[in-house]
Amino acid sequence: MSTPRAPKVAGIDSTVPSPPHTTAHPGARAGIPATASLGAPLPTTAAGGPVGSGPIGGALQLQDRLAGWVSDLTLLQELTESLIRTGSLDGALREVLRAGAALVGARRGMAVLEPADGQGPSLTVGLGLAHAELGTIETVPRSVTSYGRILDGLDPLPEGALPRPVAHPDLRSEEDLDPRHREVAARLGYAASYALPLATEAAGKLGALVWLYDEPAEPTERQRHLIGLYGRFATEHLARLLEVERARVRIATVAEELLPSRLPRVPGVQLAARHRTGPHGGGDWYDALPLPEGALGLAVGSVSGSGPSALAAMGRLRASLRAYAVMEGEDPVAVLSDLELLLRLTEPARSATALFAFCEPAARRIVLAGAGHTPPLLIGEQRTEYVETSLSAPLGMLSCWEAPSVELSPAPGETVLLYTDGLLRRTGDAMDRAFARLHAAAASVPKADRADPGAIADHVLRTVLPEGLDTAGTHGTHGADDGEDVVLLAARFE
Known part of the structure; x- marks a missing residue:
């Protein structure tokens, strides 16, 4: 009598060697x-x-x-x-x-x-x-x-x-x-x-x-x-x-090339920036440009969408804002109004948030306006508080954008922190809890670090994102929105 042959069973390769029977695996x-x-x-x-x-x-x-x-x-x-x-x-x-x-x-x-x-x-x-x-x-x-x-x-x-x-x-x-x-x-x-x-x-x-x-x-x-x-x-x-x-890596390289290669040196203020592009390549950006008579323009923003098209839109928007800031930077509302008109005419299917601040470091005076953007954070020895800004819609959402500006006077040694909402979203928390988390991180900056805006930004990142800026959004283990960019721009007034 012949030995029975192993039948062909769906999904099983009958050529696999027989299991060993004499030794433990x-x-x-x-x-x-x-x-x-x-x-x-x-x-x-x-x-x-x-x-x-x-x-x-x-x-x-x-x-x-x-x-x-x-x-x-x-x-x-x-x-x-x-x-x-x-x-x-x-x-x-x-x-x-x-x-x-x-x-x-x-x-x-x-x-x-x-x-x-x-x-x-x-x-x-x-x-x-x-x-x-x-x-x-x-x-x-x-x-x-x-x-x-x-x-x-x-x-x-x-x-x-x-x-x-x-x-x-x-x-x-x-x-x-x-x-x-x-x-x-x-x-x-x-x-x-x-x-x-x-x-x-x-x-x-x-x-x-x-x-x-x-x-x-x-x-x-x-x-x-x-x-x-x-x-x-x-x-x-x-x-x-x-x-x-x-x-x-390619997207991150393009994004870095579209942002400032270095920050300007302006008497009376120290600047530091931190930026990381998400894995899908978002449209978050920042800018700092010297203006006439010793003034300084600071801006952060975010373009809707992701990938190469968002990066291209971000580059166009940032370049346009620089031009408007040079022409009428002392009026942040006019700068954002011009930017909104440009966005609506050239890219009607896209929206953006932006915040522009006109700074006079010698007088420690700041006039700013925001369009659907997160409020700046003022960090100092005596206070850590969000700047009260008017609630307004993002650019491109309304037929005509306009919102009142806000003026503030930071005390000597205080730092104004501008950021995009990607920092908040990467925490994985609800927005109210993310804002509280950011405030607590800013309030806990060690005294030795408060004289360095770069150290302040690094402390905030380490505290708000315990997994670190370099690894956040690559493993998906913290429940955060892994596709978000992160931008921080810190200005310390002397």
Whole structure:
């Protein structure tokens, strides 16, 4: 009687090697639950012998194989779903390392992102390895490391072939191992490694993953198959995140070029600005320009929309405001009225908020007007309060915009903080709570920092956005609106 053949089951590759039945899977040490094991022990007869022949034994073997396949597919589905939820290159690489360590039964590892097209970004992250330990590994000559062989194409391959995994089952017994490699392995306490290329035909070569074993070991055939499937999916996901990151960098570069390259030096006032473009490229902006007779014009604003079109509109709006400020800057209402007319005639489908302040530093006098913009914050030794401004609609929302201006006189040493509502939205709080949070942050500026507008702006950012300006909006872990720009412009009057 012939042995039954495994039937074709939808979604299951019948060419997958059979689950191992004689040894426990190393992944159990890495935290894989028992329900997600890669195999199960063979059934036995009442006498203790294996059931391996006859129709009953064949059916049990088939059932065991199918159970192994289903378990593997369930595990891969869970791991890929966790990977899909990552939204940054750093987070995705860490998730891939964690999942891969469970699949191959390792405890530590490192990921090296180094796209073959040379356009970057380059990134190295570790699992169970401190920053200093990663640096120690990088002291090994790159040409003798497994990730270096993959990234630099040092292993001979057929034309157009993708790099293959590199295994070192027992580094201690390899006679031709580079002495520096042997020394670093002994110092860090790993005895074997398994490296997997991050490469597919569609995505190209993006990097390499390396897992480190505490004792001599290497993945089984089935583990290699599963990590290969997961690695191909991970490479495609990383390729998509890479394109998003490159687009974000390009947009941020354009946005920075549209804003002032440096702030002017005007007697009687110190200036500092902080700006960060969101991942989608918004239209928040700021400006500071010297005006006749020692005056100074300060402006912040936000254009509706995101992406390249919003950046272009922001550049046009800022350039127009500079022209109006030079002609009639002493009347902020006239400046914003002209800007509103221009916006309505040239871009009727777009709206914008703006605030313009005409400053006379020698007299410590400020006249400002706002169009749908957040009120400035006055920060000093004796007071921390929002400036009372008239409630008005954004530019482009009404057939004719006009609102009264407000005049204030900051005391010596006080700082006026202008900002866009992206700062408030990135907190993830309701607007009233976000305003209270900003006020509390300004009131808590240390006395030693109050003489430096840059230090004031940095303190406010650190306090309002605990995750920091550089990382806010990249991981989506704080409930904030991740697409928002952030702009702060601080002016300290002497």
